[in-house]
Amino acid sequence: MATMKDVASRSGVSVATVSAVIHDADWVSDSTRARVQRAIEATNYRPNHVARSLKTRRGYAIGAIVSDLTNPFFTEVVRSLSHALRQHDRSLFLCDSDHQFDLGATNLRMMQDKQVDGLIVIGDTVRPRLLAKFLEEAPEVPVIAIERAYDLDGVCCLLVDSEEGGYRATRHLIENGATRVAMINGPEEGAGSTTYGRAKRYEGYRRALNEAGLTFDAALVEQGTFRYESGKAALNRLLSLPTPPDAVFVANDMMALGALEAARNSGRNLPHDLMLVGYDDIPLASLTSPGLTTMAMPKHTLGTTAATLLHKQIETGRPTTASRHMFDATLVVRGSTRAPTP
Amino acid sequence: MATMKDVASRSGVSVATVSAVIHDADWVSDSTRARVQRAIEATNYRPNHVARSLKTRRGYAIGAIVSDLTNPFFTEVVRSLSHALRQHDRSLFLCDSDHQFDLGATNLRMMQDKQVDGLIVIGDTVRPRLLAKFLEEAPEVPVIAIERAYDLDGVCCLLVDSEEGGYRATRHLIENGATRVAMINGPEEGAGSTTYGRAKRYEGYRRALNEAGLTFDAALVEQGTFRYESGKAALNRLLSLPTPPDAVFVANDMMALGALEAARNSGRNLPHDLMLVGYDDIPLASLTSPGLTTMAMPKHTLGTTAATLLHKQIETGRPTTASRHMFDATLVVRGSTRAPTP
DNA sequence: CTGACTTACTTAAACGTTTAAGTACGATCC
DNA sequence: GGATCGTACTTAAACGTTTAAGTAAGTCAG
Numbered sequence: 001m002a003t004m005k006d007v008a009s010r011s012g013v014s015v016a017t018v019s020a021v022i023h024d025a026d027w028v029s030d031s032t033r034a035r036v037q038r039a040i041e042a043t044n045y046r047p048n049h050v051a052r053s054l055k056t057r058r059g060y061a062i063g064a065i066v067s068d069l070t071n072p073f074f075t076e077v078v079r080s081l082s083h084a085l086r087q088h089d090r091s092l093f094l095c096d097s098d099h100q101f102d103l104g105a106t107n108l109r110m111m112q113d114k115q116v117d118g119l120i121v122i123g124d125t126v127r128p129r130l131l132a133k134f135l136e137e138a139p140e141v142p143v144i145a146i147e148r149a150y151d152l153d154g155v156c157c158l159l160v161d162s163e164e165g166g167y168r169a170t171r172h173l174i175e176n177g178a179t180r181v182a183m184i185n186g187p188e189e190g191a192g193s194t195t196y197g198r199a200k201r202y203e204g205y206r207r208a209l210n211e212a213g214l215t216f217d218a219a220l221v222e223q224g225t226f227r228y229e230s231g232k233a234a235l236n237r238l239l240s241l242p243t244p245p246d247a248v249f250v251a252n253d254m255m256a257l258g259a260l261e262a263a264r265n266s267g268r269n270l271p272h273d274l275m276l277v278g279y280d281d282i283p284l285a286s287l288t289s290p291g292l293t294t295m296a297m298p299k300h301t302l303g304t305t306a307a308t309l310l311h312k313q314i315e316t317g318r319p320t321t322a323s324r325h326m327f328d329a330t331l332v333v334r335g336s337t338r339a340p341t342p
Numbered sequence: 343m344a345t346m347k348d349v350a351s352r353s354g355v356s357v358a359t360v361s362a363v364i365h366d367a368d369w370v371s372d373s374t375r376a377r378v379q380r381a382i383e384a385t386n387y388r389p390n391h392v393a394r395s396l397k398t399r400r401g402y403a404i405g406a407i408v409s410d411l412t413n414p415f416f417t418e419v420v421r422s423l424s425h426a427l428r429q430h431d432r433s434l435f436l437c438d439s440d441h442q443f444d445l446g447a448t449n450l451r452m453m454q455d456k457q458v459d460g461l462i463v464i465g466d467t468v469r470p471r472l473l474a475k476f477l478e479e480a481p482e483v484p485v486i487a488i489e490r491a492y493d494l495d496g497v498c499c500l501l502v503d504s505e506e507g508g509y510r511a512t513r514h515l516i517e518n519g520a521t522r523v524a525m526i527n528g529p530e531e532g533a534g535s536t537t538y539g540r541a542k543r544y545e546g547y548r549r550a551l552n553e554a555g556l557t558f559d560a561a562l563v564e565q566g567t568f569r570y571e572s573g574k575a576a577l578n579r580l581l582s583l584p585t586p587p588d589a590v591f592v593a594n595d596m597m598a599l600g601a602l603e604a605a606r607n608s609g610r611n612l613p614h615d616l617m618l619v620g621y622d623d624i625p626l627a628s629l630t631s632p633g634l635t636t637m638a639m640p641k642h643t644l645g646t647t648a649a650t651l652l653h654k655q656i657e658t659g660r661p662t663t664a665s666r667h668m669f670d671a672t673l674v675v676r677g678s679t680r681a682p683t684p
Numbered sequence: 685c686t687g688a689c690t691t692a693c694t695t696a697a698a699c700g701t702t703t704a705a706g707t708a709c710g711a712t713c714c
Numbered sequence: 715g716g717a718t719c720g721t722a723c724t725t726a727a728a729c730g731t732t733t734a735a736g737t738a739a740g741t742c743a744g
Contacts, residue, residue, distance in 0.1 A: 003730055014694050019732060027692060049455045050401070051730035053392045054699050061435075061456070069421045070625070072412070079411045082438040086445070091452050093403075094436040096424040103428070110433050113391040114403070228629040261631060283412075284626060287570040289603060345700055356724050361702060369722060393700035396729050 002043035011039035022047065059115035062310055063093040065107050067123030072282050073297055074122050077146060080303025081120065088311050090117065097125040108134045118310040122146045131155065142313035144306045149324065156309060157324045158302050165295045165329035166204025169249045169277040172331055174212045176338070178247030178275055181209065182220035184234045184259060186251045201251050201279065220245055224255045231255025235262040247275040253282045253294055260288055260336065276336040279329070290335025298327045344385035353381035364389060401457035404652055405435040407449050409465030414624050415639055416464050419488060422645025423462065430653050432459065439467040446472045454480055460652040464488045473497065484655035486648045491666065498651060499666045500644050507637045507671035508546025511591045511619040514673055516554045518680070520589030520617055523551065524562035526576045526601060528593045543593050543621065562587055566597045573597025577604040589617040595624045595636055602630055602678065618678040621671070632677025640669045
């Protein structure tokens, strides 16, 4: 591999001049610039990023720690991220923490060692304490958190407004004629958890009921585990009530698909006998029949916003204060709430 | 951040001695070693990986280029990879090429720039020409391909035996009493494609029929696109044949789920009226009811084998010849071929 | 014509390691 | 008691950049 030295000697200038040409310094004469450029091409020279990093203390890469790559939501975010970063000529260091908090320290250390220019933490995977330590040890590195609220100076949180999402989902059901709207909720959040508000989906549900003047019935709220089977079981319980619901808002798609299955097994005809709205818009939601109406997470927006924001902060320096950006989930209407119009 | 110099002066030795302590050189006296160790702890010293890389021309990272991170199969492989690499104290550079061949060059260049110690190419994303160029330009970097056969000296291909998988899937159906076994195949592979043999699943299907003495009926072979809808449509066509099949081997799970849907819509009772086997074992295959019997890809094995192999080759040098390792898909029996035993 | 300023460079130190080569000193051997 | 050897280090160059400081030659005002 050719180095600057080679290019320099070949074009009869010093390495400093070569460096200047590469960085488009304004003082190089046109003739010299051309000569150097030709030498660069002739030798097939490419700057050594490692040497450059050593000098500039930049890694020209950003790090991402994701709690579970298997989760399609996170996967999509990482994908958008990867694309956006390519645009900025930065590469991506990825760690899957596999939900294990104790890997957080290892992963963060790795990121520091690689001298990443920015860090993205996706999901619930790094404890605030550890992140705070990172912020302190690497004071120039901007940090962005996706779907996790931190209250740490310097980190910028990208969140999806779950309350509003829950509200919109429920309102959609009511607007389509539902009068007895149930909800299948996720598990109660642990006291220590600071994950941003999946619990809030429930609050949005309550708000929509209130607004529509529908009375809240605690019997219509079931609790699940976010998994397929639990959604199925929950809907079965709801359907065996003395007066079963005519619509259900389910806190995530996986459970909603379980509920869909249960509804079909019970002989219900969707959307006429029962309407269903999920949350997430996983790829499968469009494939069932009927398709699942659901609140789509702005995966792509989150990924690209994170990349753009990080890029800006790398240029201008990490903000000194914490900030939050709220994004909205958008309603995707499919067959589970709307009869196909032929 | 403390450097070796700090540690050296603090413990009254030269940087060379500090380096020796860090690398466990055998000549350092116990007392000096202890003194240095104490200084390391006191200063919270951590070696600068970038400087180390510059000197040793190693990046202490491996690069992975994946054709589509959204594909759950690839996601799982990457995840296992990420875990295995942590064990070896290496980090992971990831690029999602998004099926765009023209990104191959950019991605490969990025990997070279980052001085990765090894490269993993997952899926059909890098053209042989480009990879050959990489092999030439970075002659020490070992390369492993997963689910893609290259015939290039130095690259080691990890493949899943599709013929055998197709055979096992079909045999399973026959062993469970099927006499008229259909197949829903993937799209015909382009002439230029060197992807390793999804087409071979069909060959395995033929072999199993042959072996069982069942006559092959071309009307029983449908062609799909690997997508959900196409599986659904294909099964509908099969079911409307004068003598429909009593079992179907579907070339991937996505289509198999579509077929499952079609089967249920037709009022068929699985597995009694119809048996179904898919291929891949995507997470969803276990969630439908009945669950989908399928050929599970050895995702985890592929990931960890790639990591281990790479690790070894980084130590011993890249092999000079091409090689292939075959892995088997394993049958996972679920409700679509076996009635639940209560 | 002189001094100040500009242009177009060069020089050399620095970034933080690794490592080959050198060295000082004590022990061992005949 | 001098040569030889082993032990426990140190010295300094190198990896490939970036960049502050230096410089030589030309331009221009007074």
